[in-house]
Amino acid sequence: MAISVMASDIIMQVLFIFTLIFMFLWTLNIPQNLFNNFRYRDRSIYAAKRHFVLGADLLSRSRSTGDRNLAKSAAEHADKSIAINPNDAAVHILKALALDLQGFTTSALEALEAALSPLTAKSLSDGERSDALCKRAEIKMKIGGGGGGVEAAVVDLVEAVRLNGGNTAALRLLGECYEKKGMSEEALKAYVELLKVEPRSAFGQDAVKRLRSGSGSS
Incomplete structure (x- = not known):
């Protein structure tokens, strides 16, 4: 019985200490800052994916119609996605394909070099x-x-x-x-x-x- 009471006291003390720590952090606005950072990151990831999807669709339409203006728009969406998440190799590849379709082979090669760099290539499957x-x-x-x-x-x-x-x-x-x-x-x-x-x-x-x-x- 005495051991049970001691255990309960220890648990209460631990909880009390954690409460004090949390209150201290709250006064520094740390929990709110963390929440805002996560929320901003989620929005950024969504925006990057949205630009990638739009760019991929424009590239597909450019290939089927031969309209280079669509390829130009695809490259622009790729750039917007890269600005948000430069470590996504797929977006660099999208940009390369869009540039190549416009005849900008040197720029397309540079985009592929970025996609296959050690920092970004790890996001690709074999x-x-x-x-x-x-x-x-x-x-x-x-x-x-x-x-x-x-x-x-x-x-x-x-x-x-x-x-x-x-x-x-x-x-x-x-x-x-x-x-x-x-x-x-x-x-x-x-x-x-x-x-x-x-x-x-x-x-x-x-x-x-x-x-x-x-x-x-x-």
């Missing part, structure tokens, strides 16, 4: 990173033009395939890069992998047939 790497490789080839662009693209494409072996766009582009480098054997391997994922690919079938006939392989 499949999403693979797609982003493939797109970056495509843009590097546009900008590089010569062998340097191809070399840089191959690095991205090899990593893209490593992250997602079923990325048919990366496999096709990798094969094309190897062919430009004169690496027919590696190109053939890439196209064979492409056909494993997409057996009905006319491009893959033609490429394999062409390379095998050229090398005398059966």
Whole structure:
């Protein structure tokens, strides 16, 4: 009985101390500040997502209609979302796609570099990173033009395939890069992998047939 009373006293003392601490913090307006911070953060996250969704819709409509003004608006919404949450890689990718659609390849590459930076890339799944790497490789080839662009693209494409072996766009582009480098054997391997994922690919079938006939392989 005495132990029970002692336990009750200890609990009451602890509760009393916590009450005093809370009252002290309240006088400093800390609980209200914390609440305001959480509420502001929630609103900010909602606003960032809203701009992303609007931008993605505008990008989709721009692709289907060919209206570059829609792509410009998509990039603007992406910028607004980035201003709120710069660590969301998906928004940087949205911006890159919108800029590329307008023909601003250098700016699109910069946006993809931001998306794939260590700070933001962790927000992407392996499949999403693979797609982003493939797109970056495509843009590097546009900008590089010569062998340097191809070399840089191959690095991205090899990593893209490593992250997602079923990325048919990366496999096709990798094969094309190897062919430009004169690496027919590696190109053939890439196209064979492409056909494993997409057996009905006319491009893959033609490429394999062409390379095998050229090398005398059966």
